[in-house]
Amino acid sequence: MPILVMKFGGTSVATLDRIRRAAKRVGREVANGYDVIVIVSAMAGETNKLVELVEETSHLYDAREYDAVVSSGEAVTAGLMALTLQEMDVPARSWQGWQVPLVTNSAHASARIEEIGTQHITAKFAEGMKVAVVAGFQGISPEGRITTLGRGGSDTTAVAFAAAFAAERCDIYTDVDGVYTTDPRVCDKARKLDRIAFEEMLELASLGAKVLQTRSVELAMKYKVRLRVLSSFEEQTDEAGTLVCDEEDVMEANAVAGVAYSKEEAKVTLVSVADRPGVSAAIFGPLAEAGVNVDMIVQNISEEGRTDMTFSCPVGQVARAAMAMNAAKDRGEINFHGLIADNEVAKVSIVGIGMRSHAGVAAKMFKALSDENINIKVITTSEIKISVLIERKYMELAVQALHDAFELHKAG
Amino acid sequence: MPILVMKFGGTSVATLDRIRRAAKRVGREVANGYDVIVIVSAMAGETNKLVELVEETSHLYDAREYDAVVSSGEAVTAGLMALTLQEMDVPARSWQGWQVPLVTNSAHASARIEEIGTQHITAKFAEGMKVAVVAGFQGISPEGRITTLGRGGSDTTAVAFAAAFAAERCDIYTDVDGVYTTDPRVCDKARKLDRIAFEEMLELASLGAKVLQTRSVELAMKYKVRLRVLSSFEEQTDEAGTLVCDEEDVMEANAVAGVAYSKEEAKVTLVSVADRPGVSAAIFGPLAEAGVNVDMIVQNISEEGRTDMTFSCPVGQVARAAMAMNAAKDRGEINFHGLIADNEVAKVSIVGIGMRSHAGVAAKMFKALSDENINIKVITTSEIKISVLIERKYMELAVQALHDAFELHKAG
Numbered sequence: 153m154p155i156l157v158m159k160f161g162g163t164s165v166a167t168l169d170r171i172r173r174a175a176k177r178v179g180r181e182v183a184n185g186y187d188v189i190v191i192v193s194a195m196a197g198e199t200n201k202l203v204e205l206v207e208e209t210s211h212l213y214d215a216r217e218y219d220a221v222v223s224s225g226e227a228v229t230a231g232l233m234a235l236t237l238q239e240m241d242v243p244a245r246s247w248q249g250w251q252v253p254l255v256t257n258s259a260h261a262s263a264r265i266e267e268i269g270t271q272h273i274t275a276k277f278a279e280g281m282k283v284a285v286v287a288g289f290q291g292i293s294p295e296g297r298i299t300t301l302g303r304g305g306s307d308t309t310a311v312a313f314a315a316a317f318a319a320e321r322c323d324i325y326t327d328v329d330g331v332y333t334t335d336p337r338v339c340d341k342a343r344k345l346d347r348i349a350f351e352e353m354l355e356l357a358s359l360g361a362k363v364l365q366t367r368s369v370e371l372a373m374k375y376k377v378r379l380r381v382l383s384s385f386e387e388q389t390d391e392a393g394t395l396v397c398d399e400e401d402v403m404e405a406n407a408v409a410g411v412a413y414s415k416e417e418a419k420v421t422l423v424s425v426a427d428r429p430g431v432s433a434a435i436f437g438p439l440a441e442a443g444v445n446v447d448m449i450v451q452n453i454s455e456e457g458r459t460d461m462t463f464s465c466p467v468g469q470v471a472r473a474a475m476a477m478n479a480a481k482d483r484g485e486i487n488f489h490g491l492i493a494d495n496e497v498a499k500v501s502i503v504g505i506g507m508r509s510h511a512g513v514a515a516k517m518f519k520a521l522s523d524e525n526i527n528i529k530v531i532t533t534s535e536i537k538i539s540v541l542i543e544r545k546y547m548e549l550a551v552q553a554l555h556d557a558f559e560l561h562k563a564g
Numbered sequence: 565m566p567i568l569v570m571k572f573g574g575t576s577v578a579t580l581d582r583i584r585r586a587a588k589r590v591g592r593e594v595a596n597g598y599d600v601i602v603i604v605s606a607m608a609g610e611t612n613k614l615v616e617l618v619e620e621t622s623h624l625y626d627a628r629e630y631d632a633v634v635s636s637g638e639a640v641t642a643g644l645m646a647l648t649l650q651e652m653d654v655p656a657r658s659w660q661g662w663q664v665p666l667v668t669n670s671a672h673a674s675a676r677i678e679e680i681g682t683q684h685i686t687a688k689f690a691e692g693m694k695v696a697v698v699a700g701f702q703g704i705s706p707e708g709r710i711t712t713l714g715r716g717g718s719d720t721t722a723v724a725f726a727a728a729f730a731a732e733r734c735d736i737y738t739d740v741d742g743v744y745t746t747d748p749r750v751c752d753k754a755r756k757l758d759r760i761a762f763e764e765m766l767e768l769a770s771l772g773a774k775v776l777q778t779r780s781v782e783l784a785m786k787y788k789v790r791l792r793v794l795s796s797f798e799e800q801t802d803e804a805g806t807l808v809c810d811e812e813d814v815m816e817a818n819a820v821a822g823v824a825y826s827k828e829e830a831k832v833t834l835v836s837v838a839d840r841p842g843v844s845a846a847i848f849g850p851l852a853e854a855g856v857n858v859d860m861i862v863q864n865i866s867e868e869g870r871t872d873m874t875f876s877c878p879v880g881q882v883a884r885a886a887m888a889m890n891a892a893k894d895r896g897e898i899n900f901h902g903l904i905a906d907n908e909v910a911k912v913s914i915v916g917i918g919m920r921s922h923a924g925v926a927a928k929m930f931k932a933l934s935d936e937n938i939n940i941k942v943i944t945t946s947e948i949k950i951s952v953l954i955e956r957k958y959m960e961l962a963v964q965a966l967h968d969a970f971e972l973h974k975a976g
Contacts, residue, residue, distance in 0.1 A: 168620055202640065208580055210647040217650070220658050221643035224636040228614065231633035235622040238629070246632050250662070251708060296663060 153277065156186040157322040159193075159288065159310035164325050164384035165229050166196035168236075174325065174384060175236040182242055182282045189273070189317060191288040191310040192233050194225025199289075215260035219290075219300045223249070226287035226306070234285045244283035245276065249290035249298070254309070256291035256299045263291060263299035265308065268316040286313065304365030311368045315375035322372070322379050323393075324364065329383035330394035331356070331363050333560035334411040339552045341561040345409065349399040352409045353379075355503040355537045364396070372396060399505055407506035407513050408558040411551050414499045417447070418467045419529060419541055422477060424489035427459040434486045435461060435477070442476035444469045447499070448532045448541060461488075462530060464541055467495050497529060498547040501539040502554055514538050520557035526550055565689065568598040569734040571605075571700065571722035576737050576796035577641050578608035580648075586737065586796060587648040594654055594694045601685070601729060603700040603722040604645050606637025611701075627672035631702075631712045635661070638699035638718070646697045656695035659685065661702035661710065666721070668703035668711045675703060675711035677720065680728035698725065716777030723780045727787035734784070734791050735805075736776065741795035742806035743768070743775055745972040746823040751964045753973040757821065761811040764821045765791075767915040767949045776808070784808065811917055819918035819925050820970040823963050826911045829859070830879045831941060831953055834889060836901040839871040846898045847873060847889070854888035856881045859911070860944045860953060873900075874942060876953055879907050909941060910959040913951040914966055926950055932969035938962055 158181065160174045174190075181188050193199075202222045206213055230246035237244035252272065256263035273284045288306030291299045301308050307324060314322035329344060331353065336342040348356075350373035357366040363381055372379045382393025395401075425431060432451075439446055448464040465473055470493045480486050507513045517538055521528060526549065530541040542550055555561065570593065572586045586602075593600050605611075614634045618625055642658035649656035664684065668675035685696045700718030703711045713720055719736060726734035741756060743765065748754040760768075762785035769778045775793055784791045794805025807813075837843060844863075851858055860876040877885055882905045892898050919925045929950055933940060938961065942953040954962055967973065 168617065171621070205580065205640070205644060206647060209583070209644050210651045213647050214650055214657075217643040217647045217658055220646075220660070221640050224639045227636045227639075228617070228633050231629045232617060232621050234632075235618060235625050235629045238626055239622045245626075246629055248632070248710075298660075 153185065153187040155189060155317045155319040156181050157189045157191065157310050157314040157317070157319045158325065159191040159306060159323065160233075160325045160384060161306065161327070162193040162196035162199070163327045165192055165233070168232070170384070171229070171232055171236050175233060175240060175242075177325070177384070178237060178283055179240050179242050186320070187277045188283045189313050189319070190233060190283055190285045191306055191313060192226060192229040192285060193288050193306045195229055198225035198228070216297050219260050219298050223287070223290040223298050223300050226289050230285045230287040234283075237283050237285070242283055243281045244285055245281060246285045246287070247273065248287045250292035250296075252286060254286075254291040254312070256293060256301070258293040258295060258297075258299070260293070260297075260299055262302035263293065265291060265301070265312045268312055270316050273317075304368070307365040307368035308371060311371045311375075311377050311379065314377040314379075315371065319377070322377050324379065324381045325384035326363065326381060327383065327385065328363060328381075329386055329392070330381050331396070331410070333409070334551055334555055335413070338413065338548050339411075339555045341552075341555055343561050343563070345394050346563075347395045347397060347402045348409055349402045349505050350396060351399065351505055351536055352503050353396045355501070355534070356410055356412050369396065402505070406504060406558065406560065407510035408502045408504035408560065409506070410503050411554045411558075411560065412501045412503060413547055413551055415544065415547065416467045417464050417497050417499045417541065418470045419462060419464050419494040419497045420470060420473055421460055421462045421492045421494075422486075422488040422490075423460055423492060424458045425461050426487040427453075427457055431459075431486065432461075434480065438476045438480045438485070439463075439473055442472050444473045444476065448530050448539065450530050450532075464497070464499065464530065470495060494529075496544045497541050498544040499539055499541055500547060500550045500554065501537055502558065503537045505536050507536050507538075516557055517554060520553045521550055524549055524553050526553075565597065565599040567601060567729045567731040568593050569601045569603065569722050569726040569729070569731045571603040571718060571734065571736045572796060573718065573736075573738050574605040574608035574611070575739045577604055577645070580644070582796070583641070583644055583648050587645060587652060587654075589737070589796070590649060590695055591652050591654050598732070599689045600695045601725050601731070602645060602695055602697045603718055603725060604638060604641040604697060605700050605718045607641055610637035610640070628709050631672050631710050635699070635702040635710050635712050638701050642697045642699040646695075649695050649697070654695055655693045656697055657688065657693060658697045658699070660699045662704035664698060666698075666703040666724070668705060668713070670705040670707060670709075670711070672705070672709075672711055674714035675705065677703060677713070677724045680724055682728050685729075716780070719777040719780035720783060723783045723787075723789050723791065726789040726791075727783065731789070734789050736791065736793045737796035738775065738793060739795065739797065740775060740793075741798055741804070742793050743808070743822070745821070746963055746967055747825070750825065750960050751823070751967045753964075753967055755973050755975070757806050758975075759807045759809060759814045760821055761814045761917050762808060763811065763917055763948055764915050765808045767913070767946075768822055768824050781808065814917070818916060818970065818972065819922035820914045820916035820972065821918070822915050823966045823970075823972065824913045824915060825959055825963055827956065827959065828879045829876050829909050829911045829953065830882045831874060831876050831906040831909045832882060832885055833872055833874045833904045833906075834898075834900040834902075835872055835904060836870045837873050838899040839865075839869055843871075843898065844873075846892065848875075850888045850892045850897070851875075851885055854884050856885045856888065860942050860951065862942050862944075876909070876911065876942065882907060906941075908956045909953050910956040911951055911953055912959060912962045912966065913949055914970065915949045917948050919948050919950075928969060929966060932965045933962055936961055936965050938965075
């Protein structure tokens with residue numbers, strides 16, 4: 153039998169009614185001839201409740217105990233889903249991560265999957281079981297302790313199972329009906345994409361489109377898992393949702409697939425840094441040690457032997473960044489005249505594998521922003537992405553202008 | 565290091581505050597020089613919530629999935645208790661049943677403990693860990709699935725750990741401060757016992773005193789585990805609570821240790837049963853098959869070749885009993901003239917190992933009841949117990965009269 157992986161997120165299993173609705177979808181795929189592996193999250197709100205209990209108990213908590221506590225929500229949903237399927241006469245049983253086993257490394261609270269044992273579930277399929285319900289987000293460490301994969305880890309669980317079992321497809325059921333050209337709340341012309349390439353999805357995911365967790369997309373790309381994102385709240389046809397797939401399978405020819413944005417950005421400039429070989433390492437080493445997630449980096453030569461160094465990071469990390477820089481200055485590792493932080497910026501990006509073959513994409517982007525009198529503060533580019541830092545108050549305007557300029561409301 | 569087992573029930577870990585209070589008690593025992601194994605229940609209300617979810621999902625549910633779901637409450641408490649102890653600088657970690665492992669048979673939802681692996685926890689104690697926090701009520705089947713031990717299973721878990729680790733004592737922290745001569749709500753002269761013999765506790769537990777689960781007492785008796793019942797809501801001295809121990813260690817010389825009662829009893833009489841060899845089997849076989857818990861049995865010869873057969877069972881099972889009897893009559897397996905059910909009865913019992921050596925205990929009991937004009941409907945006796953069935957409205961009066969007659973308000 154071909155195998156299908158179906159993943160249901162927290163809102164899709166938030167009540168017994170919704171679990172029943174999800175189970176019906178699973179039943180339909182069984183009727184279609186699939187052996188199904190269902191990955192479930194905890195019922196919406198449950199994991200947060202457990203995290204709060206842990207945090208209220210202990211500030212610097214032992215991540216191993218944190219994992220033991222917060223993994224319990226998924227175990228509950230898995231059992232309830234198996235029971236619901238059995239009620240519908242679909243042969244099903246539940247597995248917790250350690251029972252599969254889904255083996256991870258020992259990085260508790262953000263563990264990485266190392267191996268999925270397929271033997272046990274495969275044997276049950278051979279005996280006539282039709283659905284294996286697996287608790288998402290959790291695994292077992294080499295020491296035999298429960299681990300969790302970090303936020304959104306159930307997406308990663310689903311993709312990893314699809315890879316391990318060579319599933320025909322991995323369907324991610326969520327509360328949106330697919331991947332959009334941009335956030336519909338910001339731009340009402342946003343259009344659902346039928347298909348998107350792994351690389352594009354990866355850029356969009358890491359730029360803040362919250363449909364899929366970045367790691368799950370990376371994993372899908374690596375193992376060529378066809379990933380479909382679709383809504384658990386609408387009746388589905390075969391062409392529903394968005395298929396995340398290989399570049400070759402994306403039919404659309406638009407140069408740009410989508411516009412992403414991120415609000416909580418800050419721009420930090422070290423003014424007049426004494427320039428010498430190794431100065432970049434002297435700056436970004438201490439920032440990394442201080443846990444500052446540096447995103448964009450720009451260096452301008454301002455005068456002979458001195459340079460302005462600008463970088464962006466999340467707003468909440470500016471104070472930490474300033475502290476690290478001043479400490480490095482005090483230790484004599486770097487020398488600069490001043491530090492300027494601008495907390496009122498946002499990042500807007502266009503993403504598309506078509507950029508590779510389309511000339512003039514950057515020029516078109518800058519013109520669209522300039523036509524709206526939006527000043528660009530920092531630019532970075534990758535092969536399939538162009539990001540700009542702008543004043544935050546222009547963010548929505550910029551997204552709409554770019555969506556129009558690249559005609560994303562039209563299918564390519 | 566000597567090992568102590570401490571068990572905290574649901575009300576003793578109902579909130580983070582109460583978990584902290586329980587953890588403080590554990591910390592004191594660590595300071596006293598013990599390595600401690602803590603057995604925890606789910607936070608009060610959690611297990612019921614999970615059971616409701618399962619029952620709402622499925623009427624004839626798969627007990628294996630039921631176990632997977634309802635066992636999660638204990639896992640949460642175990643992790644939180646370990647974190648709380650760590651916050652107090654007490655080296656601790658949590659174990660779930662399958663991690664220990666606590667191996668049970670495969671009778672899901674009411675599994676029996678078969679073996680407790682001591683190696684893993686013992687090794688951790690040797691490394692300097694002071695407290696092993698174990699999720700009560702749960703184990704793992706030979707098939708690798710999670711099992712639960714049935715209601716009150718955490719008491720049994722605690723006693724089994726005390727036996728497996730040869731613990732010095734097993735302290736059961738609960739919401740009452742010990743075992744009483746009778747229910748203080750029924751008799752205000754009820755006195756807390758300092759000590760009680762296993763056999764007596766067993767009779768009291770099976771007669772409805774809800775302090776300890778019957779199986780846990782059986783297990784403690786079998787493995788000579790010194791069991792102490794005490795309140796988690798009061799400051800404790802060394803002599804607090806009630807010690808359940810070997811007969812030889814019970815100092816008190818009262819013939820009777822306590823008075824127990826059970827309200828939900830019914831008396832069923834099969835009138836004029838045709839008597840022949842094997843008639844008892846013909847009656848009680850079908851009752852057992854119908855799931856009727858027959859308690860007391862009395863047979864009177866009423867006339868030549870016929871007999872009246874009387875038995876007691878829980879009120880809720882009378883209809884089922886009548887159905888089973890009429891069906892057996894229809895099948896020609898038994899013959900009787902009528903079936904009379906009396907739903908307005910209660911059982912009152914006196915229990916005490918002293919009965920063995922004290923003559924006249926039964927006579928004293930019957931006189932005390934007769935002095936109050938209480939009519940005895942059925943009597944049964946065992947070596948250390950005498951039970952009578954009486955009209956339910958006299959129950960409280962009977963308990964008080966017996967408590968007085970045997971002077972249970974005085975220590976023996």
